Amino acid sequence: MDSQMLIKTHAHTMLEHMPVGVALFDAQDLRLLAANTLFQTLIDTLLDPAWKNGRAIGHPISDYLPRAEETGLMTIFRTVAETGVPYRTGEWSFPAIDGDITYWSWTLDPLRDSDGHIIQLLQTASEITAHVLARQEAERVQASLSQTNRIAETDRKRLQVIETVARSIRESLDIDSISMAALKAVSTCFDPLYVYTHIANPVQKALDLLHIHPVPVENPSYSTLQHIPYGSSFPIAQAYKQHNPIIIEDLQAAPSLDTADSNHPLVMSDARGYACVPLWFGVTFEGTLTAVFKESIAADGPEVQALMGSGIHIAAALAHARLRKVVENERTRLRAVLDQLPEGILIVEAANGSISYANAAAAYILGIPVTSLIGIPLNRHPQINVVMQMNNRPIFPWNFAVIRALSGETISSQEAIVTRPNGSKVITLSSSAPLHVEDGSISGAVIVFQDVTVQKSLEQQKNEFISIASHELRTPITAIQGFAELLQVSATQEQSLNPQSLRALTFINEQSQSLTRLIEEMLDLTRIENAQLLLNLAPHDLISTIQHVIEIQATVDKNHDIQLLLEGLQDTDTLIGVFDENRIVQVLNNLISNAIKYSPAGSRIEVGLRYSPTTSHEALMWVKDSGIGIAANELPHIFKRFHRASRLDRSISGLGIGLYLVEEVVTRHHGRVWAESTEGDGSTFYVQLPVLPDRVPS
Numbered sequence: 283m284d285s286q287m288l289i290k291t292h293a294h295t296m297l298e299h300m301p302v303g304v305a306l307f308d309a310q311d312l313r314l315l316a317a318n319t320l321f322q323t324l325i326d327t328l329l330d331p332a333w334k335n336g337r338a339i340g341h342p343i344s345d346y347l348p349r350a351e352e353t354g355l356m357t358i359f360r361t362v363a364e365t366g367v368p369y370r371t372g373e374w375s376f377p378a379i380d381g382d383i384t385y386w387s388w389t390l391d392p393l394r395d396s397d398g399h400i401i402q403l404l405q406t407a408s409e410i411t412a413h414v415l416a417r418q419e420a421e422r423v424q425a426s427l428s429q430t431n432r433i434a435e436t437d438r439k440r441l442q443v444i445e446t447v448a449r450s451i452r453e454s455l456d457i458d459s460i461s462m463a464a465l466k467a468v469s470t471c472f473d474p475l476y477v478y479t480h481i482a483n484p485v486q487k488a489l490d491l492l493h494i495h496p497v498p499v500e501n502p503s504y505s506t507l508q509h510i511p512y513g514s515s516f517p518i519a520q521a522y523k524q525h526n527p528i529i530i531e532d533l534q535a536a537p538s539l540d541t542a543d544s545n546h547p548l549v550m551s552d553a554r555g556y557a558c559v560p561l562w563f564g565v566t567f568e569g570t571l572t573a574v575f576k577e578s579i580a581a582d583g584p585e586v587q588a589l590m591g592s593g594i595h596i597a598a599a600l601a602h603a604r605l606r607k608v609v610e611n612e613r614t615r616l617r618a619v620l621d622q623l624p625e626g627i628l629i630v631e632a633a634n635g636s637i638s639y640a641n642a643a644a645a646y647i648l649g650i651p652v653t654s655l656i657g658i659p660l661n662r663h664p665q666i667n668v669v670m671q672m673n674n675r676p677i678f679p680w681n682f683a684v685i686r687a688l689s690g691e692t693i694s695s696q697e698a699i700v701t702r703p704n705g706s707k708v709i710t711l712s713s714s715a716p717l718h719v720e721d722g723s724i725s726g727a728v729i730v731f732q733d734v735t736v737q738k739s740l741e742q743q744k745n746e747f748i749s750i751a752s753h754e755l756r757t758p759i760t761a762i763q764g765f766a767e768l769l770q771v772s773a774t775q776e777q778s779l780n781p782q783s784l785r786a787l788t789f790i791n792e793q794s795q796s797l798t799r800l801i802e803e804m805l806d807l808t809r810i811e812n813a814q815l816l817l818n819l820a821p822h823d824l825i826s827t828i829q830h831v832i833e834i835q836a837t838v839d840k841n842h843d844i845q846l847l848l849e850g851l852q853d854t855d856t857l858i859g860v861f862d863e864n865r866i867v868q869v870l871n872n873l874i875s876n877a878i879k880y881s882p883a884g885s886r887i888e889v890g891l892r893y894s895p896t897t898s899h900e901a902l903m904w905v906k907d908s909g910i911g912i913a914a915n916e917l918p919h920i921f922k923r924f925h926r927a928s929r930l931d932r933s934i935s936g937l938g939i940g941l942y943l944v945e946e947v948v949t950r951h952h953g954r955v956w957a958e959s960t961e962g963d964g965s966t967f968y969v970q971l972p973v974l975p976d977r978v979p980s
């Protein structure tokens with residue numbers, strides 16, 4: 283083999299083993315002159331079966347590749363053949379015979395003769411379909427991944443805004459910090475031109491700007507935003523009317539905007555997206571949250587969702603702040619009222635027992651400044667501890683009253699002596715009551731008190747006066763009564779006086795007796811006041827005591843029919859009770875004299891005593907008349923000191939002390955007294971007294 287031949291053989295071998303398809307075309311008619319096996323295999327996917335397996339060699343491209351023209355392949359070949367400029371392509375698509383798209387990377391180079399004429403074209407080709415498809419798939423995955431990432435990112439931003447707002451609410455309920463936190467979060471996440479909150483002003487029917495972020499510099503729109511009446515055509519006002527968010531996807535293209543809005547400086551600026559969320563808390567409109575964006579926005583975009591999501595929290599915070607303000611105002615108003623009151627008021631908290639409120643009068647009466655009273659538990663103020671009660675009975679400190687009030691009791695009219703820090707003493711009249719919160723639980727207690735030192739000292743003086751006067755009166759009256767009785771006896775014996783003078787003497791005697799009774803009652807009154815009414819307790823027979831009283835009363839008053847009625851007992855029985863006999867006689871006398879006094883002459887008065895083994899530890903006595911009776915509205919008051927029925931015939935003498943003494947005496951015997959009466963139809967007074975069950979009737 284000559285050397286030429288050898289080179290050809292080597293060249294052929296090399297071409298056959300190249301990893302690319304190589305083909306040679308005639309530059310004139312674009313006939314395929316030669317192709318290595320790889321090229322033939324590669325183009326077989328594009329060829330009709332008749333052209334496969336190298337049958338295309340020797341034929342122009344347009345014969346075996348009919349779509350070469352329409353795909354632009356022919357143009358490339360012709361251009362290279364004419365211009366000599368090589369062609370390179372990295373990714374050429376060509377339909378395979380089965381219709382699938384195939385991808386090729388190929389080159390086309392001109393081959394010249396020794397004169398420089400282009401005589402042939404050399405094509406190299408590799409099929410890269412699998413590679414391109416794989417890349418396309420990767421691109422698709424990448425695209426969908428970034429789409430998911432975008433969604434996740436916007437979701438994250440939306441949640442970040444809502445979470446920031448929610449967190450700021452948890453940290454503080456101050457509306458300023460919540461609003462600012464919301465605006466900053468929206469700004470950070472969505473980069474709006476402006477974001478602002480308005481607060482509803484229902485009195486002026488307008489929205490007042492609360493915050494704007496960032497604060498505009500020399501922006502004329504800023505001032506128009508300050509105060510927006512509900513009736514204005516601003517989208518913000520529309521949000522209130524419509525209840526729903528106003529979303530303008532593109533301000534510049536929004537045909538629905540009124541002229542007022544399209545002239546709005548924000549609209550005239552570059553702003554495009556606009557979202558205004560009305561802040562409703564239940565049925566109350568609290569304000570708006572608005573954001574203006576450089577870019578247009580989507581109605582359901584993350585910005586809008588973030589605004590709506592945080593809007594719910596801001597509305598709740600605004601409502602809370604508003605209600606707190608209402609409560610605060612109400613509290614301030616109430617405190618102003620309380621501070622004007624002449625009564626001292628202390629409020630003690632259930633939680634820690636300390637004083638949370640003291641009014642000016644409390645500070646004045648106690649002689650302790652308000653600031654020193656507040657915050658300190660009541661029992662730590664030694665001065666406020668009560669020295670003693672007025673009647674020298676055991677000490678009843680205020681904190682006891684407060685503890686009882688904290689357990690739900692109301693304690694009224696407690697008199698006490700309080701020592702001020704300067705040592706002076708003040709007599710107080712106080713009442714304590716529990717303070718309830720909405721759910722009914724007790725949150726604290728209130729003590730209301732007044733300084734009754736002056737009244738008390740006047741009362742004391744009056745009592746002293748009555749006491750002295752009564753003592754002074756008692757001596758001459760006893761003398762008058764004694765001498766009248768003496769005269770009466772001797773005159774009756776000696777018959778030295780005419781009947782008229784004798785009647786006068788009897789009258790003097792009776793009147794001085796009732797005067798003595800009155801004086802005794804007045805003395806008893808002062809004894810009670812000064813805690814000097816002492817009982818001389820001993821066992822006595824109640825039946826004989828009553829019988830004795832009736833006997834005396836019947837001899838004194840002959841105008842009434844006084845009858846004893848025993849129930850569950852015989853006149854011969856004994857019913858023993860431990861009592862001060864004189865005092866029980868006084869009780870019966872008072873009740874019977876009232877029955878006599880308030881019922882017509884000739885009427886019957888029933889004095890009863892009932893004893894039943896079922897209630898063996900107590901006996902029931904009653905005095906029943908058929909007199910004028912007591913009006914229903916008077917009934918609750920008749921046992922009060924100096925109380926007399928208002929419609930009483932003033933010619934009926936009395937001081938209104940008798941029943942007060944009756945109640946005091948009966949209560950001190952651990953008994954009970956009450957009355958039943960119908961006006962015009964008589965009264966019955968009942969007295970229940972403890973008796974000794976083991977000394978029951980024989």
Ligand code: ADP
Nearest residue numbers: 876877880911920926927936937938939940941
């Ligand atoms: P007085 O000295 O006025 O009788 P009391 O304390 O004994 O004072 O009674 C108080 C008031 O109760 C009387 O003023 C009277 O209005 C009324 N009262 C008491 N007992 C009777 C009665 N038996 N019938 C009608 N009213 C009575």
